[in-house]
Amino acid sequence: MRINKSLFIFGILLFFSAPAFCRDSTENKSANTSPFSQVKFLPDISFITDVSGLFRTIEDEEFASMEIPGFIHGGSGEEHGHSHAPANGKTGFNFNYAELALYSVVDPYFELTGIFHLSLEGFEIEEAFFNTTCLPFGFSIKAGKFLSSFGRLNSQHAHSWNFADQPLVNNALLGHHGIDEVGAQISWLAPMNFYLLCGTEVLMGANENSFGNEGFHDANDRYEVKDAKGPNLYTGFIKTSFDVNNYTIYAGFSGAYGGSRINHGLDAAGGHAVFAETWLLGADITQKWYVDSYRYVSLQAEYIYRIMDGDHYHVESDSVTEKTSLLKKQSGLYGELIIKPFRRWKIGMRGDLLPMNRVELSKIDQELPDNMYKVSAMMDCMPSEFSLFRLQYNYDRSKYFEEKLKTNHEIMLQANISIGAHGAHAF
């Protein structure tokens, strides 16, 4: 007891006398007091928020249950099992996302990039991949989770789009995350006097709109489709570009092939599922004419064709599952015209069309509607490179409610604000 007490007193005395024993810091002012600081190795960090104010003529609840027949149902891309609301989902204010991006060179051989999407509901790894910087002959490899280079818009982040929302075709065929997959990509830049890039990707293929790698079974275990074994989606792309003075043309062809396992509640009444092989073929062209450093006119168009061939499972009202053959041949395209007449202003128009929508069940054409379309107009104000305000109007004739087409008018004011060190965007 007594020993404890004296130890305690000794300890207290020792503690308060500490400054007397510590080395005199005034003597050595010039010395680096944190020789192991790694502040200079911090990666580039940036943070972006996207907020919108929205008004639409269709009520939120109704909008959430609208469908594009043959393409998507249960709302504008709110896929089953999704943890967060789609962007611009509600009338009033929408907190669409916050993006946290990290980037740094790893060593003389690799770079690492991480793009994280934070929503009010959770945290998503949008991209996290490494890529090589040292391979010879113009090759590079990247691996991790990344946005596929299929098509033109798919690999671009939402904040670099010219409109607040995705084109109809991207939303209908690729979903609102696009082809954002775990896998690897190898690409090769040809040693030419013009730009010629070829690449291929091997991906897990979890995409909920055209692919999917999780198996399913019905309630009675009469039908069962097993999980995909390993990678389930393969893509290939070729992109080229050349200039004529201040005019640049950029074009690409892409293809994707994979297994589709789309399960919309097959284990319950009213559920259905698809097990198929799916091809996506894409073509895109961008033309940009520059007046000077700050002004340009650009025209961009993209076309995607989907062919889905396989089986359709459907749970009848008496809980018996029916299996029929399914064939979908569908396509969509958009074209956008962007004019930047002043350094801080941009205006644009976009036309969206789903011209082909042939769906056959048991070789019988379901006579689904086609030529769904949407027209958008936007105006951007950019006080600096780091802040953007966008006013956009959509005239949407693509959404069906209880099998009837309903015109949707939308007006939104989007604010996209960024801070920190964000890497420059590619062309």
Added chain:
Amino acid sequence: MKKIFIISFIAFFYLPVLAQLKVVTAYPYISDIAKKIGGNSIQVDALASGTWDPHYIVPKPSLIAKVRQADLLIINGAELEIGWMPPLIRDSKNAKVQPGASGFLDLSAHVDLIDKPENVSRAHGDVHPSGNPHYSLNPDNILILAKAICDKLCALDNQNSSLYRANLEQFASAWDAKLKEWGDKLKSMQGIKVIQYHKLFDYFLNRFGIDLVMEIEPLPGIPPTSAHIKKIIDVVKTGSVSLIITDVYHSQKPVKMISEKTKARYAVLPHDVNSVAGVTDIFSLFDEIVRRITND
């Protein structure tokens, strides 16, 4: 026989190209210095056009194809290319020119930068944390850059190093003569007060003792409002500013307006090779700046 013919045919056309070191530079002025040092032993191509705002070059895919082929990439540095160069280097997939590799040269590392901010905030506009990046407009720095480029060329292409050194010597003596000429011509301008549109000509004005009063841009990269222009008109009138200078890529409207209201002369100065007609190399760039400043 046929095979040999084809191979020699291809070799005939490609060998001279293969022998030349391929140099890609960020801006035309760097290309010209490199050409003066490298002569016919190198092949030079600039990514940016001289008439454009050097901060805002479009990262066109055709530029990626150029970087792909480069043995040496020379940049201005000091964050001048931060908005457009990184995706070009990454997408070029060219290991030789990645930052840190032997085929990458950042010229800003070789000169002393001015206006290095102690605190950096974007509330102050487009600030450059490393300092003012337009150091190439101090003609004294051109010699330093030429030497840095010469050293790099010698390191990459040792065979021709005596040629590069000889070219550097020749360039340096021609440049020294020109420095004297420009100094003499600008003597009458010493101490006169000028304003400029963007913080672009600071190095040049400092070098020749010309008194820089302020910028027309309220903050770097932020265009002036009409209220700000009114304030500048007052400064020009009361502060006896006699010259307003601007560059080729910004709108000349505010400069013309201030000039009309105050009777102060204005001059549009070239900032890079090929930015105005007649400025075809690094010598004529400074000749033209001096000519336009002195209103010769």
